[in-house]
Amino acid sequence: MQKIIIAEKIMKSFSVGNERHPVLKDVSVDINEGEFVSIMGPSGSGKSTLLYALSGMDHIDSGKVTFNGSDLSVFNDKELADIRRTKMGFIFQQPTLLKNLNILDNIILPAMRDNRKNNENIIKQAKAIMTRVGIAELEKRDITQVSGGQLQRAGICRALMSHPTIIFGDEPTGALNSKSAQEIMNIISEINAEGTAVMLVTHDPKVAARTERILFMRDGMIVSEMHLEKFTNTNMDDRTNKVTAKMREIGI
Numbered sequence: 001m002q003k004i005i006i007a008e009k010i011m012k013s014f015s016v017g018n019e020r021h022p023v024l025k026d027v028s029v030d031i032n033e034g035e036f037v038s039i040m041g042p043s044g045s046g047k048s049t050l051l052y053a054l055s056g057m058d059h060i061d062s063g064k065v066t067f068n069g070s071d072l073s074v075f076n077d078k079e080l081a082d083i084r085r086t087k088m089g090f091i092f093q094q095p096t097l098l099k100n101l102n103i104l105d106n107i108i109l110p111a112m113r114d115n116r117k118n119n120e121n122i123i124k125q126a127k128a129i130m131t132r133v134g135i136a137e138l139e140k141r142d143i144t145q146v147s148g149g150q151l152q153r154a155g156i157c158r159a160l161m162s163h164p165t166i167i168f169g170d171e172p173t174g175a176l177n178s179k180s181a182q183e184i185m186n187i188i189s190e191i192n193a194e195g196t197a198v199m200l201v202t203h204d205p206k207v208a209a210r211t212e213r214i215l216f217m218r219d220g221m222i223v224s225e226m227h228l229e230k231f232t233n234t235n236m237d238d239r240t241n242k243v244t245a246k247m248r249e250i251g252i
């Protein structure tokens, strides 16, 4: 299986006052094409920092991140932004949509910046994705006129516009009620089943139980890894129980 991300011995620290605080300590991890991975761990263990390091959103102090065969350190900030816009998708806990644009315009905005495509095609593509994600009728709505779950669907649509190789999600269901969270996870699972790799940070064992590999972090390190069998709608409880048992075992 082809590896899309190879992270080797990543170190990352943050300055607080005069002191440097190590946040990622010698982290190495590979992500395969089409893989569905989650990162769990206590608050402050470095989950988001790892996600941002692997996606080139944040610089690392040392070590190496290779994405699709290229060492990310050779790119400047603009080149990294281009790679993120054209090859990666991002879903955050609160979708960062613009208040002065309607849902459709928010979804097409990043793609419009890419001059290689024509606007008509972009709009057509966006509408097709909105239909698929179940928000076709919301295209003209303000982002303040939709529910949290609908807003997150719009965030997913925007992430899908570039046909990303991988989608990174930082607590994508963290702000949702359990029904909406389940619906969002159904959509993310479908996207993954179609071949897009997905890497999610989550505190929720039910979310992690959907994935096929869970990385458990503590204190800036991956302390354990768990592989799960193929997800079906009938083995959800069993998978969730396995995840919670593992969390208890390693004290997370």
Ligand SMILES: Nc1ncnc2c1ncn2[C@@H]1O[C@H](COP(=O)(O)OP(=O)(O)OP(=O)(O)O)[C@@H](O)[C@H]1O
Binding pocket: 014, 015, 016, 023, 041, 042, 043, 044, 045, 046, 047, 048, 049, 050, 201
């Ligand atoms: N920009 C920053 N400046 C200083 N410290 C930071 C910065 N970003 C993160 N940190 C610190 O790095 C550590 C790891 O943060 P990170 O957000 O990666 O943790 P996390 O595991 O995702 O936590 P949570 O589950 O609470 O979101 C924390 O101690 C945090 O305070």
